Amino acid sequence: MIVSRLTKCKEATYEVEIENKVYILDEETVLKYRLFKGYEISNELLMECIQSNEWETIKKKAYSYYLKYQKNTYEIIKYLTDREIAYALAVKAVSALEDQGLIDEKKLASLVAGSLARSSNGEHMIRFKLKNRHFKNEAIEEAIANLIDDDIEEGKTKLYTKAQKKYAKLGSFEQKQKIKEVFYRHGYSEGFYS
Numbered sequence: 001m002i003v004s005r006l007t008k009c010k011e012a013t014y015e016v017e018i019e020n021k022v023y024i025l026d027e028e029t030v031l032k033y034r035l036f037k038g039y040e041i042s043n044e045l046l047m048e049c050i051q052s053n054e055w056e057t058i059k060k061k062a063y064s065y066y067l068k069y070q071k072n073t074y075e076i077i078k079y080l081t082d083r084e085i086a087y088a089l090a091v092k093a094v095s096a097l098e099d100q101g102l103i104d105e106k107k108l109a110s111l112v113a114g115s116l117a118r119s120s121n122g123e124h125m126i127r128f129k130l131k132n133r134h135f136k137n138e139a140i141e142e143a144i145a146n147l148i149d150d151d152i153e154e155g156k157t158k159l160y161t162k163a164q165k166k167y168a169k170l171g172s173f174e175q176k177q178k179i180k181e182v183f184y185r186h187g188y189s190e191g192f193y194s
Contacts, residue, residue, distance in 0.1 A: 001046065003039045006030070018046065026060075029053040058085055058093045063102055070112075072105050073098070074134035106139045113143035117151040120159035125187025159186055 005017035012027040016035050025035065033049045035041065041049070061083070062076050071079065073094050080090035097103040109130055116126045123144055130140045163182040167175045183190070 001041050001043065003035050003037055003041065006035065006037050023050065023053075025049070025053045026056050028056055055089075055093070058089055059097060061085075062090070062093045063097055066097070066103050070108060072108055072133060072135050072139075073103065076103070105136060106142050109135045109139040109143035110146050113140075113147055114151050117147050117155045120155040120162075120186055122155075122183070122186050122188030123147070124189065128187065156183075156188070159183065 001019045003016060003018055004020075005015070007015040007017075009015055009024065014025055014027060014030050014035075016023045016025050016030065018041065029035075029049060029052055032052065033041070033045065035049070058080065062080055065071060065079050066076055069075075076094050077087070077090045080093065081087050085093075094103065098105070112133070112135075113126050113130065116129055121129065126147075127140060127144060130143065135143075159182065160179065163179045164175075167178045170178060
């Protein structure tokens, strides 16, 4: 079989015509298998080429979803399987991206934890929310251990100021009790003045 036509499409893809059949292949696949006009290719090599292209497409989908939406490995695998990609392939793709250092769940968990801390969430609430998003336990514990004191204080200050305004009309003791309740509901094990 001979490559009779090679046409560049959008975003690093090519239309490759072989024996009057058109295949949409990734630029990397075209280069890897040297699919240039006039190139002779066997049926076995073409099948290998198509499988390789599918694999690269799955990895690219996973990586772009990670970058665009800042999702962890569980969420990426779910996204891929929801798009009718076999679970085993989705897991393999995410693992390959982790091995390449392109997906870093620990770093992502730390970023999310910092954001949650600045949004007035205490350690317990941060742990709960990270578990709800199915971050791995190791990533959760590392993220909480690496929380920056400034982020925690910023969140506490916002929460205290808001609670103080809300309960300003109450007596001193009652106001203090209500503010403590607010802090406990937001996952802090201690109040603003502990």
